[in-house]
Amino acid sequence: MKWITAYLNEVGRHLDPATSEGVLEELRVSLEEAARDIASGNDPSETQQKQAINAFGHPMKVASEFNGPRYLIGPLWFGTHLSTLKIVTAIVVSISIGLLLTVYVTDGQTTSVLRSLTGVLDTALTAAVVVTIVFIVLGASAEQIDPYVDWTADKLSLRGAQPLWRVSVGDQLFNLASEVIFLLWWNGAIVFTNVFPTLEGDIPIALGPVWQALYWPLNVLVAGYLLLHVSIVVRCVWSRVTLWAEIALGLVLLVACAWVLLHPPLVVLAGDASAAGSLPHRLAIAFVIVIAGLTLWDLGSAARKLFGRDGNAGMGTITSP
Amino acid sequence: MGQPNLDKLRQELRRGTLVLAVLAQLREEHYGYSLRKALHDHGLAVEEGTLYPLIRRLESQGLLDSQWREESNRRKRFYHLSDTGHAVLDALARDWADMNGCLKSLLKGAGT
Numbered sequence: 324m325k326w327i328t329a330y331l332n333e334v335g336r337h338l339d340p341a342t343s344e345g346v347l348e349e350l351r352v353s354l355e356e357a358a359r360d361i362a363s364g365n366d367p368s369e370t371q372q373k374q375a376i377n378a379f380g381h382p383m384k385v386a387s388e389f390n391g392p393r394y395l396i397g398p399l400w401f402g403t404h405l406s407t408l409k410i411v412t413a414i415v416v417s418i419s420i421g422l423l424l425t426v427y428v429t430d431g432q433t434t435s436v437l438r439s440l441t442g443v444l445d446t447a448l449t450a451a452v453v454v455t456i457v458f459i460v461l462g463a464s465a466e467q468i469d470p471y472v473d474w475t476a477d478k479l480s481l482r483g484a485q486p487l488w489r490v491s492v493g494d495q496l497f498n499l500a501s502e503v504i505f506l507l508w509w510n511g512a513i514v515f516t517n518v519f520p521t522l523e524g525d526i527p528i529a530l531g532p533v534w535q536a537l538y539w540p541l542n543v544l545v546a547g548y549l550l551l552h553v554s555i556v557v558r559c560v561w562s563r564v565t566l567w568a569e570i571a572l573g574l575v576l577l578v579a580c581a582w583v584l585l586h587p588p589l590v591v592l593a594g595d596a597s598a599a600g601s602l603p604h605r606l607a608i609a610f611v612i613v614i615a616g617l618t619l620w621d622l623g624s625a626a627r628k629l630f631g632r633d634g635n636a637g638m639g640t641i642t643s644p
Numbered sequence: 645m646g647q648p649n650l651d652k653l654r655q656e657l658r659r660g661t662l663v664l665a666v667l668a669q670l671r672e673e674h675y676g677y678s679l680r681k682a683l684h685d686h687g688l689a690v691e692e693g694t695l696y697p698l699i700r701r702l703e704s705q706g707l708l709d710s711q712w713r714e715e716s717n718r719r720k721r722f723y724h725l726s727d728t729g730h731a732v733l734d735a736l737a738r739d740w741a742d743m744n745g746c747l748k749s750l751l752k753g754a755g756t
Binding site: 342345346348349350352353356357378379380384385388389391 | 675676677680691692693694696697700701718719720721
């Protein structure tokens with residue numbers, strides 16, 4: 324019965340070698356008897372052999388049933404592994420891109436885009452492999468020590484009874500990217516085009532004198548935001564402390580925006596600025612107002628979470644009665 | 645509810661009861677294929693890919709004893725309930741009766 328032999332060889336390839344011999348012998352008896360039953364007691368034809376084989380199913384599936392569940396990390400750690408992988412990869416990629424930009428701008432070092440991307444990908448993959456290895460070890464240790472057997476409610480902390488304010492990782496990664504780019508630009512590590520295009524030609528523009536007084540305050544403020552958002556992305560939830568920090572930083576930023584708006588001009592045009600009129604200045608005002616609006620939105624969102632008026636059930640809020 | 649979901653739920657429902665059915669059937673000695681046929685004759689169709697690994701697991705748990713023997717010029721592995729298996733079967737059968745009573749009460753009026 325060559326089809327049955329071929330099938331059993333396939334199953335055997337995926338079986339645990341320690342038990343495969345006995346399993347295959349037992350399966351052969353069953354397959355051959357099933358094929359004979361299909362052939363009404365006669366020698367089964369090739370088609371009849373295949374019919375019996377079809378009732379067993381895919382060789383790998385059959386073998387996996389005998390082998391039982393086998394995991395590299397296990398269902399217990401899977402969710403944590405996945406979220407850690409996302410966070411670590413995102414942070415590593417952000418830092419790599421930030422460093423690449425800094426090196427390009429400060430040292431004038433030029434590398435092809437493909438090579439740069441390959442470098443970033445290489446770093447991200449290395450980080451992912453390291454995280455995965457850590458979780459494999461964790462999974463294997465947890466299986467051995469079985470910490471869940473001894474668990475009781477005494478091990479809970481009442482600090483965990485506060486509402487669970489989930490974080491939108493996408494929003495926070497956007498914040499992180501914006502803050503890194505701002506700090507690089509604000510400190511001269513990267514340069515954007517500083518001309519304003521008009522029909523008469525490009526007019527060089529620069530920030531107004533008002534910004535000079537804000538050099539260090541904005542550095543401290545945005546670095547504070549950066550640290551706050553990194554800690555939020557790592558923890559994946561807001562806490563009372565981080566919400567209050569978001570509100571405090573937001574208020575300071577609003578004050579800074581108001582102060583800037585009260586001290587025009589925000590931008591200075593070189594040469595005869597009349598050709599461009601006051602458009603660049605108005606655009607700068609609009610930009611500051613947009614930043615203030617976004618800050619106000621974040622501030623309100625944090626306040627609603629803290630004071631319980633946020634309809635954030637969709638954000639996964641869990642509250643005690 | 646879509647058919648694939650129903651099939652999956654049926655499969656889950658049967659998976660739990662299959663152990664009891666196999667233990668009950670193995671009060672008499674059977675080899676794999678004869679056990680499958682016996683279950684089939686009682687109206688319980690079981691896939692081979694599910695049945696044989698299950699028998700192996702039950703044996704490794706000490707609920708079954710097995711023996712390789714020649715029959716009709718073929719070496720076959722015969723299984724039957726061990727002493728532990730008998731005790732477990734009795735306990736599971738009592739649990740099943742209790743559960744069956746509960747489910748009957750729960751399903752009353754469910755249009756079944």
